[in-house]
Amino acid sequence: MPSQDDRQPLFAVTAPGLEPLAQAELRAMGIHGAAQAGGVAWTGGADDLYAANLRLRTASRVTVLAAEFRARTFFELERHARRVPWERWVPRGGAVRLRVTSRKSKLYHEGAIAQRVLEAVEHRVGPLAGGGVVADEEGGEDAGDAQMFIVRFVRDACTIRADASGALLHLRGYRQALARAPLRETLGAAMLLGSGWDGTAPLVDPMCGSGTIPIEAALIARGIAPGLANPERAPRGYAFTAWPEFDAARWSAAVDRAREEIRPSAAVPVLGSDRDQGAIEAAAANAARAGVPDDVEFSVRPISAIDPPPGPGWIVINPPYGVRVGERDPLRNLYAAVGRTLRDRCPGWTLALLSPDHALERQVGMPLDEALRTSNGGIPVRLVAGRVPQGR
Ligand SMILES: C[S@@+](CC[C@H](N)C(=O)[O-])C[C@H]1O[C@@H](n2cnc3c(N)ncnc32)[C@H](O)[C@@H]1O
Structure with a gap:
């Protein structure tokens, strides 16, 4: 051996x-x-x-x-x-x-x-x-x-x-309550890290659905390894723990090191909101299961009513895509309204948006650069980011 x-x-x-x-x-x-x-x-x-x-x-x-x-x-x-x-x-x-x-x-x-x-x-x-x-x-x-x-x-x-992993690593274990079109936890984390957010500035997701982005943000802000995303800070299961060559003492030392790095609370505000009450209930239950119930402030509100903390910080959004016929026109209006609200309420903040196409993202009405290109549930998407300008 x-x-x-x-x-x-x-x-x-x-x-x-x-x-x-x-x-x-x-x-x-x-x-x-x-x-x-x-x-x-x-x-x-x-x-x-x-x-x-x-x-x-x-x-x-x-x-x-x-x-x-x-x-x-x-x-x-x-x-x-x-x-x-x-x-x-x-x-x-x-x-x-x-x-x-x-x-x-x-x-x-x-x-x-x-x-x-x-x-x-x-x-x-x-x-x-x-x-x-x-x-x-x-x-x-x-x-x-x-x-x-x-x-x-x-x-x-x-x-x-x-x-070596067993269940895919996006399955941290905390997300059991789902809203519509949830984001994979790995993609939520990628949106945050790919937008340049590092856990030291305020973070708002005004369309947070089941809470993936703000929960991943809270985990980053507190230095919680994704494998310890639960109240007990016990590691999720991994295939390698069943290997004959598994070294239990070494694994437990690795887990202890990760536990010691956890900060008692997030140093910055992390906010998640959504107009759908059921989504926010799911998000709060997920945050509790991830062991970050006090690190995310959830509220039910439309994006037009967001109330960001003192910034500047980051707005990170996974908006609805509307892949079905007939959904595009209302979506154009929604993307335009997002742009208006942000210019009004959070000038100087960084906006990062998961965009299904150029036409919709143009509706936001501000310069956005591509940060990464991937796919979400089989749909090609781009993470685009830029500084929110002032004025409506
Ligand atoms: C693609 S889902 C977000 C999924 C989320 N990232 C997750 O992991 O569960 C888009 C969300 O936008 C919300 N939404 C749509 N229009 C909205 C509006 N005008 N204001 C606030 N939320 C809105 C929907 O309720 C939905 O939860």
Whole structure:
């Protein structure tokens, strides 16, 4: 068994466009990774793996490279797969699921690849619970405690990665009450970090829905790692805690370090409002579950009635998109009203907006620059930001 000091290739997977943010988050932890399409790669030991899972706000999962080889025949695949030290990540009698993709490769039948890989796992660790499950590209997120491996063939080169996170990292555990069109927690954090907000200036989300943006803001302002976003400050579950090579003492030291960094309260006001009463009830319940009930001030009000604290600070908004036909005209008016209200009530503040298209964002009527480009629920979006000018 490798020692926990062994450094290994690690990868923090992100949604497209969020790579530089995850890279900056890692840098703040003293980890220098290389941003690549889809995430950030670096070489590190167990401490890095534990810290990245516990602390990264913008990454979806963290993986460990298990093997890299070329295979053009099933014989070659079997030979290499049997040399992979599966027993590091799969306990005896454990469950495994595979996500297999193949592009431009001689071995293209994903089901047949999965079968050979599962046989190789059983060859080393003995029979698996349930015989192993093959997940499709997006599915299988609820496959319980099964250890996931991501098997990818591109031009006959195979990489196998062990998923260290388990449930996706946006599932911090606090958001159970939902309003309409909730934002992924990772994207909420990305909007904040991508807009340049660092937790030291007031923050207002006047269309906060279930509260994702202000709750993520409160977590940042208090220095609470996203993996500790609950009143007990107990870590959420991670796949790596079931690995045979898991080092419980090291993990508990990593959790203790993160707990010690938590500030007792946010030093700046964080406000969330929405015109929908049910959304604000959901947001307040979520904030309580995240362990930040006193760090966000929620209120029911339309954006036209916002009452920002002394600033300047940041206004961060995930407005309605209106993807359905007939929704665009009222939305144009709404975006224009947002611009008028902000020019009137918070000149000099920074506005950051998740924008579905240029035409709607132009309605806001102020210069906005692109800070990042990603997708939200399958819709391409841009985070645009700018200084709110004075006057209606
Ligand atoms: C896309 S959702 C925001 C989702 C939120 N970021 C979350 O994670 O749950 C847009 C929100 O804008 C709110 N909204 C729409 N028009 C509004 C207005 N004029 N004033 C205040 N809120 C408004 C809706 O009630 C809805 O909750």
